[in-house]
Amino acid sequence: MPLRRIFLRVILLALALAAAAGVLGVLTQSWSGMWRIVGTMITTAVAAALMLAASRPVDRPNSRPAALLAMALILAEFLLTLLLIWGLANALGGRSEEEVAVTLFDIAVAGLPAVFFLRVLMTRAGRVPAVVGLVLCTACFAALLCATWMPDTWRHDDTWWATGWSIGALALVLPSCLVKSLPARPWTVARSIGAGAACVAFAMALVGIWKNLHSGGEALAIVATVPVLVAHANLLLLARLTPGQQWVRLATIAVTVAMFALLDYMAVTHEDPEFGQRLAAAAGICSACGSIAIVVLARINRRMDAGVSFAPKDLTTITVLCPACQKKQSLPLGEPFTHCANCKLLISVRVQEPRCPNCDYLLYMLQSDRCPECGTPLGAEKGPGYPSGAATISSANA
Numbered sequence: 001m002p003l004r005r006i007f008l009r010v011i012l013l014a015l016a017l018a019a020a021a022g023v024l025g026v027l028t029q030s031w032s033g034m035w036r037i038v039g040t041m042i043t044t045a046v047a048a049a050l051m052l053a054a055s056r057p058v059d060r061p062n063s064r065p066a067a068l069l070a071m072a073l074i075l076a077e078f079l080l081t082l083l084l085i086w087g088l089a090n091a092l093g094g095r096s097e098e099e100v101a102v103t104l105f106d107i108a109v110a111g112l113p114a115v116f117f118l119r120v121l122m123t124r125a126g127r128v129p130a131v132v133g134l135v136l137c138t139a140c141f142a143a144l145l146c147a148t149w150m151p152d153t154w155r156h157d158d159t160w161w162a163t164g165w166s167i168g169a170l171a172l173v174l175p176s177c178l179v180k181s182l183p184a185r186p187w188t189v190a191r192s193i194g195a196g197a198a199c200v201a202f203a204m205a206l207v208g209i210w211k212n213l214h215s216g217g218e219a220l221a222i223v224a225t226v227p228v229l230v231a232h233a234n235l236l237l238l239a240r241l242t243p244g245q246q247w248v249r250l251a252t253i254a255v256t257v258a259m260f261a262l263l264d265y266m267a268v269t270h271e272d273p274e275f276g277q278r279l280a281a282a283a284g285i286c287s288a289c290g291s292i293a294i295v296v297l298a299r300i301n302r303r304m305d306a307g308v309s310f311a312p313k314d315l316t317t318i319t320v321l322c323p324a325c326q327k328k329q330s331l332p333l334g335e336p337f338t339h340c341a342n343c344k345l346l347i348s349v350r351v352q353e354p355r356c357p358n359c360d361y362l363l364y365m366l367q368s369d370r371c372p373e374c375g376t377p378l379g380a381e382k383g384p385g386y387p388s389g390a391a392t393i394s395s396a397n398a
Contacts, residue, residue: 019041036085036086039085040082040085040086043078043081043082043085044078047074047075047077047078050074051071051074051075054067054070054071054074055067055071058071061375062122062123062375062376063119063122065118065119065121065122066115066116066118066119066122069111069114069115069118070115073107073108073111073112073115076107077104077107077108080100080103080104080107081104083100084097084100084101095149099148099149102148103145103148103149106141106144106145106148107141109140109141109144109168110137110138110140110141110144110168111137111141113133113137113171113172114133114134114137114138116133117129117130117133117134117137117175118130118134120133121134122375126179128178129174129175129176129178129179130175132174132175132178133171133174133175136167136168136170136171136174136175137168137171139167140164140167140168140171143160143163143164143167144160144161144164146160146164147160147161147163147164159209159210162205162209163206163209163210166202166205166206166209167202169202170198170199170202172231173198173227173228173231174195174198174199174227174231176231176232176234176235177191177194177195177198177227177230177231177234178191178195179234179235179238181234181235181237181238182237187237190230191230191234193226193230194226194227194229194230194231194234195227195230197223197224197226197227197230198224198227198231200223201220201223201224201226201227204216204219204220204223205220208220217267218267218268221263221264221267221268222264222267222268225260225263225264228260229256229257229260232253232256232291233253233256236249236252236253236291236294237249239294239295239297239298240298240301240302241294241297241298241301242301245297245301248290248293248294248297249290249294251286251290252286252287252290252291252293252294255283255286255287255290256283256287258283259280259283259284259287262276262279262280262283263280266280316332316333317330317331317332317333318330318331318333318349318351319331320347320349322340322342322343322345322347323345324340324343324345325340325342325343325345327340327341327342327343329341329342331347331349333349333351354366356371356376356378357376363378366378
């Protein structure tokens, strides 16, 4: 039986038990405990909905580890929430409700990026950044747990909290610098510089946190700017844009550089002129809007690629039989419609390069039965971009 069906049955059983407990509680419990029953039912319903969404990719080999981790996180959050609802936080070694509530936050902060990195780990191009991200997410979660559960005498004020947030920031920036976007050697060197600067900035931050230093923030700001800019530009370069859309990417990178240059200048000179603040804020708004626009454009281009047929450059004609008069003839590719030379029936011919449905890797002339990029089995399912069924023909009356 597929794993998803098993999980769905477990979810239905949990909902049935929650409903039974709710009815029994309404009939037997006092009104003071009704909020616990209502909270349990709402929590169960939300957890069931999240489990349902997370279980969708669990039967696919490439996405199964990430889906299982997401389901484990949902289960942990669900159980901890039940402890808070029923006042059983002391069952966790005498912990307070505040510590359990903060633990919920710690799991979400470190767990959600870990699910993403675990999914990226299944692709060949993202293995190194994903491994680095998973290690850093684990370290971030450990530091946040130390900040939450350690005795007050061991916490050193907010030292563990600052350490956890520093590791979390590194988990976002460092893998973004390591992702391979442009193969050009100069940009490879730039990515290496960004990754190195990220490690240096993290080391400076740790020294400042644990030695309780209150100076040197200007140098840290300048060093940290380099990996942030490289990571931002590197992620933008991953988006597939048309030649006419390239200016959006260049303009977004430019305003981002301008924003951080203004912020670093004000940090070094200790001057905060109102005009400079307004200019930096305007550049930040343009950078955010431009980044979102690039994501939207890349998504639109991907959908258009899925619906538009692209023929390999070495294919210019196709030989077909007219479905009306059965005349054999060669028709040109790339035309919206052409007509039969004999009966004038309008014919539309589409030929598309086959691509992996999982990672969009080009599969043209591939002899293997698996995608060389992500390992997805090919030929078992059919759809746009699959090797079987890459050519389609439609006709209409003239």
